[in-house]
Amino acid sequence: MSNTNALEVVKVNKSFHDPVTVPVLKDVSLEVRRGEFVSVTGKSGCGKSTLLYILSTMDTDYTGEVLIDGEATAGADKGRLARIRNEKIGFVFQFHYLLPEFSVLRNVMLPGLKLGRKSAAEVEADAMDRLRQLDMADQALKMANQLSGGQKQRVAIARALINDPLIIMGDEPTGNLDKKNSEIVFSIFEHIATEHKRSLLIVTHDVDFAARTHRNIEMEDGRVLR
């Protein structure tokens, strides 16, 4: 593996302009190494989610540098950014965000099919493999909206893993789950970081969750405290 950091952020500034200009991120700099399990905490409104969406390349309205796997994303065209998201980033949201029209298996397969690096049969085998790891293989052919909340979140994690991404980003992935399911999700994340050497960057306000990660980044008023 190369020595470049999975994610590097240099002096990112962002302001909301509506109705008056309010700075939300002030000179944010941080990096995430490969295989590192990092959590981001802070009061609501401190800019942690805003930061996450900038890092995810979906929000491009900022100044500063964001490097994913050493590649600068500021100013890259939208097609390229979509490709980076597809290939190098896996997402897990607070609300499951599965496509309700598709089966569980198909939901997991879609990013893999989009990447197009493997045949449909291989992607399907990969998807089954991910579901098996997460103990969801027996639900593969159910429709996404037939699952419980915890099950949906596990499927979303399987989907995030389908393209072997460099980094997995989560926006309050356990925020909507009960204690038991939160625990399951946490252990899956830890397993991914230690066994598969993937980086994780998880935004959360769950202090227990944050305390158990490798490193916790604390934010306040748009700045990184430590």
Next chain:
Amino acid sequence: MRLLISIAITILRAKLKQSVVAAVGVMFSITMFVTLLGFMNGLNDLLDGLILNRTPHIRLYNELKASPEQPVARAWREKHDAADTTVHHFIRSVKPKSELQKLRNALGIMRTLEKDPRVLDVTPRLVAQVFFNVGTTDLNAQISGIEVEQEVRYYMFADYLVEGEARDLATGNNAVVLGKGLADMMAANIGDVVQVTTAVGDRALLRVTGIFQSGIADYDKVQCYASIRTVQELLGRPGSYLTDINVKLKDIGQAPAMARELAQRFDVDALDIETANAQFETGTQVRNIISYAVGVVLLVVSGFGIYNILNMLIYEKLDSIAILKATGFSGGDVRRIFLALSMVIGAVGAVGGLLFGFIMQHIIDNIPFVTQALPTVSTFPIDYDPKYYLIAVTFALLTTWVAGWFPARKAAEVDPVEIIRGK
């Protein structure tokens, strides 16, 4: 692209009811478009055929008219100054001769025309006025001497025979085919013998071998046909005596120009089909414009239906769009998904529309339509030209593409961050 289409189809299947409504909208408009145009053009062809099939593209004849210049005037002009107005002649007694109806050198003209590469067929006719003697009354009629075989081939003569065979007219001596109205007035049937008197008083007996009905009642009351030979004998004229030469061209569009050329070249009157039937051409065009306009309006309306349904669908699917974008589908991919969705609706509707259009055409084609005016048809006419199917499909795909484009563009511009954070 296959992935995008499969996503589009999955979304469609999840929203089956709305998709079906949109597709039915397209289907309905295509059905109506195809049916309307097929029916309209069937009628057009029928009405045009009624006239065009039976009408020569150019008719050469001599108009019965007084000499435009009296001989005495011509003689005066040749000897004196034409501008001299001090003298005035009052002789205006030279009247038209019946001999004038004869086409001079008709056989020569025909031979020349037959060699012309633009000409499809040259058919001579001999038209004369006669009286049929029925009891004590005389019925005025017009007898046309025809070349039966050519008339059958190029002027659909056999189509209008309601009784008897065209063959009998060609082979039989002194055979005559009467118009339906004329036959009814004389109570004449096939095999009966009728007495005829020519304008100069010669009498002859003709045997009825057929009855025809053109669809124009006044015409059927005065018209009858015999072979050229029979009419020439009836009039006591030689075999070169002809009054009309009917010309059919390979390209009907050349008729007006060629009519002028022939009139000058052979010093005869020439009437072309467009001048003679100008109103038919106009009627056909107007009917075509109306049916295309109605068809296109139907398609545009169904396009608005698709536009509405897609807009609603995109609102409902904002979450899905956001998640697709977050997992690496670009704005262009999302646009193509929704465009594909629209095109699938359009294509399914179009195929259904063509099928139903064909069925509707068949149904109309089988509705009985019996009228005195149109002896050759028994059901409503339909033009099954695949051209209309092609136009309908092209228009359907075009309108669905345009109707899908705007909602699809909107979907492409959805900001996933806004949706995901908004929850």
